[in-house]
Amino acid sequence: MTPVLYTVPSNRALSRALCHSRATPTQHLTMADLTYPYDKHPEPGETLEIAEGVRWLTMPMGGSLNHINLYLLEDSDGWWVVDTGLSIAQTADLWHQVFDKELGGKPVKAVVCTHFHPDHIGQSSMITDHFRCPLYMTRSEYYQARAFSGGPGSQSSWIGEEFYVRAGMPRSYLQEMAKMWEQRSSHGMAMPDLPSGYHRLHKGDTLTIGAHDWRVAVGSGHSPEHACLYCAALGIMISGDQILPVITSNVSVHPAEPEANPLKDWMESHDRFLATPDSTLILPAHNLPFYGVRARLRELISHHEDRMLAIEEHCVEPALAKELLPVLFARELDSGQMMMALGEAIAHLHLLMLRNRIERQLHEDGHYRFLSIDPDLARRAHPDSHDAPSDGPIMV
Ligand SMILES: [Zn+2]
Numbered sequence: 001m002t003p004v005l006y007t008v009p010s011n012r013a014l015s016r017a018l019c020h021s022r023a024t025p026t027q028h029l030t031m032a033d034l035t036y037p038y039d040k041h042p043e044p045g046e047t048l049e050i051a052e053g054v055r056w057l058t059m060p061m062g063g064s065l066n067h068i069n070l071y072l073l074e075d076s077d078g079w080w081v082v083d084t085g086l087s088i089a090q091t092a093d094l095w096h097q098v099f100d101k102e103l104g105g106k107p108v109k110a111v112v113c114t115h116f117h118p119d120h121i122g123q124s125s126m127i128t129d130h131f132r133c134p135l136y137m138t139r140s141e142y143y144q145a146r147a148f149s150g151g152p153g154s155q156s157s158w159i160g161e162e163f164y165v166r167a168g169m170p171r172s173y174l175q176e177m178a179k180m181w182e183q184r185s186s187h188g189m190a191m192p193d194l195p196s197g198y199h200r201l202h203k204g205d206t207l208t209i210g211a212h213d214w215r216v217a218v219g220s221g222h223s224p225e226h227a228c229l230y231c232a233a234l235g236i237m238i239s240g241d242q243i244l245p246v247i248t249s250n251v252s253v254h255p256a257e258p259e260a261n262p263l264k265d266w267m268e269s270h271d272r273f274l275a276t277p278d279s280t281l282i283l284p285a286h287n288l289p290f291y292g293v294r295a296r297l298r299e300l301i302s303h304h305e306d307r308m309l310a311i312e313e314h315c316v317e318p319a320l321a322k323e324l325l326p327v328l329f330a331r332e333l334d335s336g337q338m339m340m341a342l343g344e345a346i347a348h349l350h351l352l353m354l355r356n357r358i359e360r361q362l363h364e365d366g367h368y369r370f371l372s373i374d375p376d377l378a379r380r381a382h383p384d385s386h387d388a389p390s391d392g393p394i395m396v
Pocket residue numbers: 115117222223241396
């Protein structure tokens with residue numbers, strides 16, 4: 001079908017109108033004018049043709065984000081599935097509807113998961129078992145998923161306790177987190193079992209599917225080795241969570257790698273993705289397909305730069321990571337959001353440390369305190385004209 005073009009004036013309006021998202025998580029951004037060729041998502045269990053051999057479907061998600069977008073690519077002898085939805089019965093049932101009604105009698109021949117998060121890999125075992133077909137992932141994503149799907153995580157160990165105490169949290173926070181993880185698991189956000197083997201995707205690989213070549217483009221920061229698929233002939237990129245038009249992907253430091261610098265990877269990935277032609281239709285995992293990839297990437301880069309400067313301005317007096325949350329987020333955070341928010345604050349601090357703009361000291365009370373050290377800060381600072389704090393971090 002030929003899509004009708006709707007030019008939407010701002011992400012904020014779009015978020016309210018179409019995505020049912022809680023308030024407007026990106027209202028603080030200087031909004032790029034993106035163009036959305038579709039004004040709504042396909043109905044559950046149905047697919048919508050985006051281009052020849054490319055179909056779009058959605059699956060349910062809990063919480064403020066009510067959907068994930070998945071895609072089907074048609075080959076001569078079957079379909080490639082890109083991302084799979086949460087590991088909940090409702091999603092499995094909808095997949096069976098799709099298998100029965102939407103695949104024209106052809107089987108699924110491969111499953112690609114862009115990255116290891118549960119809303120992307122949740123049904124990978126079900127689909128690959130049902131069709132006895134391979135799972136394709138990058139190596140880091142596959143093994144990260146395997147690692148997180150077994151046994152207690154660092155969230156409930158002394159490593160987790162040390163991480164959160166250093167960020168300024170009380171020891172009792174760990175118990176709150178344990179409760180939160182239980183709740184998440186009952187909503188399908190637990191790590192599901194993965195197929196016991198996989199086919200490795202490398203950056204730069206080409207998957208020939210039907211008449212089209214799809215190149216694997218890899219980003220990092222939201223997850224370690226996130227795969228996007230780009231088809232130059234169709235002018236389409238399936239971007240997963242690497243490039244989203246409305247919400248900002250979570251970029252967090254977690255206890256499992258307390259000295260990680262994911263925001264550095266994220267910013268470098270954005271720089272690389274800026275080479276994507278502006279005429280590309282981006283098919284994201286959340287929100288709606290859109291045009292305007294470079295404007296969106298620039299917007300996200302300046303968003304994180306603005307957040308970092310606001311943090312530097314706050315840290316002219318030594319501050320705990322916890323104390324930076326009001327700088328970044330406007331509202332009360334529940335324990336799950338707190339975990340993501342702290343992770344994001346620490347991600348910004350780590351990049352500032354690498355840039356020699358922030359110094360970190362471990363104090364006797366077990367907390368890290370962060371202090372701005374750039375002599376040039378007074379010249380760069382503009383405390384009265386920062387973006388307003390975000391509504392809250394989104395768990396995707
Ligand atoms: Zn994700």
